[in-house]
Ligand SMILES: Nc1ncnc2c1ncn2[C@@H]1O[C@H](COP(=O)(O)OP(=O)(O)O)[C@@H](O)[C@H]1O
């Protein structure tokens with residue numbers, strides 16, 4: 001796999017604050033990569049350095065092979081940037097915004113209209129192309145912001161908190177569009193403080209806190225890493241007889257590798273040390289006792305569970321948005 005973004009000890013210091021603290025990242029071409037962390041973790045600062053808006057204090061980074069400091073023009077040509085606060089013009093129509101962006105990015109004149117039409121259609125804004133952005137909903141405005149960032153067909157797009165401040169439905173639509181965009185080959189680097197979003201959207205996630213990368217992997221890898229106890233959920237075709245349930249429960253509890261057991265409706269949850277050792281033993285037990293298995297599943301902790309275990313942070317801290325954070329720190 002090709003590495004399209006690479007950072008080496010990338011660092012940004014503001015006075016005595018290490019906003020970004022020697023981070024090493026490698027993002028592969030074609031992936032959706034998420035930087036997940038609470039407010040103030042260093043996400044925006046990282047994006048600003050990678051997109052050439054601010055200079056690192058220390059360290060290096062490359063985009064599409066170009067050094068972001070010494071080959072900044074080439075690096076910038078390869079990227080699209082969607083900042084946290086929309087940069088489209090309210091007084092202009094969607095169409096005018098796209099054509100204006102095309103001019104800024106030196107898209108050849110002959111291609112501007114074609115590209116604008118493509119993007120308006122892709123982002124579901126074609127019917128509204130003549131409307132002023134001032135009349136757009138937040139979700140529409142966000143979609144247009146992403147569209148303008150793609151006008152010059154960049155290989156990589158950076159999005160800083162692409163769904164923050166949007167309602168559930170608009171957020172969902174943005175995530176679907178980003179997935180579709182990624183399928184066309186665009187590498188996506190995004191930041192988020194929504195654990196769910198990182199889980200649903202990203203191929204790989206780097207968890208950042210206080211400027212440091214503290215965990216990195218696919219959502220499933222992170223969940224596995226945090227997994228201390230494995231859970232097997234199993235249900236049988238048995239009568240609704242309470243005694244029969246209790247009897248089975250007691251026998252299951254005594255099997256090797258089974259630490260404990262709980263019953264949820266018609267399902268048994270077995271907490272085991274090792275799933276691959278425990279499953280054959282459970283199956284064997286069922287066969288010997290003529291128990292017909294209806295379903296058997298292994299359950300993983302949620303990414304939120306994993307996040308809590310890996311970072312030691314409370315999931316509540318992730319739910320603090322910028323404005324409320326200010327209020328909290330005042331009080
Ligand atoms: N221009 C700046 N001047 C001083 N401190 C800053 C500046 N920008 C960010 N910081 C500080 O750097 C840290 C990381 O901020 P930021 O990158 O915005 O985090 P995030 O995007 O994860 O919320 C915070 O402590 C923030 O207060």
Ligand SMILES: [Mg+2]
Pocket residue numbers: 040043044045084160
């Ligand atoms: Mg930010």
